[in-house]
Amino acid sequence: MDTLVSKYANAASAASFDTADNLGENLAGWDAANEFALPAFDIPMVSNPVDFLRAHTDASAENRIRIQHGTTTLSFKFQGGIIVAVDSRASGGSYIASQTVKKVIEINPYLLGTMAGGAADCQYWERELGRRCRLYELRNKERISVAAASKILSNMVYDYKGMGLSMGTMITGWDKTGPQLFYVDSDGTRMRGERFSVGSGSTFAYGVLDTGYDYNLSVPDAIELGRRAIYHATHRDAYSGGSINVFHVKESGWEFIGNYDVGQLHWDYQAQPKGPIS
Incomplete structure (x- = not known):
């Protein structure tokens, strides 16, 4: 530098x-x-x-530009499929670039990807993943599995390891084996899991998610858990905010549940009675 x-x-x-x-x-x-x-x-x-x-500029010789970013995204599996919830704030340090960023990328009607890190990196590579998934479908006459899609993404970004990419994404979907959830980052790391939270506000989201998570949650309760976890993250993390977008991945494909303003949710939750911690 x-x-x-x-x-x-x-x-x-x-x-x-x-x-x-x-x-x-x-x-x-x-x-x-x-x-x-x-x-x-x-x-x-x-x-x-x-x-x-x-x-x-960055002190590292390999990374000439210091990328400043912040977000909160989460996904978790339950008996009714997978819930995906994200915030919508784009920030560069203390500068808020946008409050309406779409951080869920629809790869195909059965696959979703989330954005955390550099927005350009996430959008480019996940759209490239969508193109390759479509080519797979045309060549093989069947949908690509979630595991294969996440492996393709992992292999693509691994070729650029150490070159300054900034990406932490969750690939979720439903295939022949049922609902599947994978975490992939810009170092080529790929992990299968039951629940993940990625971004600067992930520690706050994990606190709510781990407290309220149960595999046997009903669909309305699972949606509320994802929404509440993102809300608390936006309340405590300055780099997360805007509104909350919630998706439900099920056997028939993903479904957009709704968009919720965190300002309105704050007053709605404040008005609810506080019970003892069990």
């Missing part, structure tokens, strides 16, 4: 940057034809390039 700072930032270059006051004046007289149609680039309005590079 210090090497990048010394290479690309110095006091002289900082002094030569246009200020917000004179930037418009300098650009007003610019003519593409007279300037040989050279491309123009917007320069970030930063007062100190040294501090800017130090804040946005």
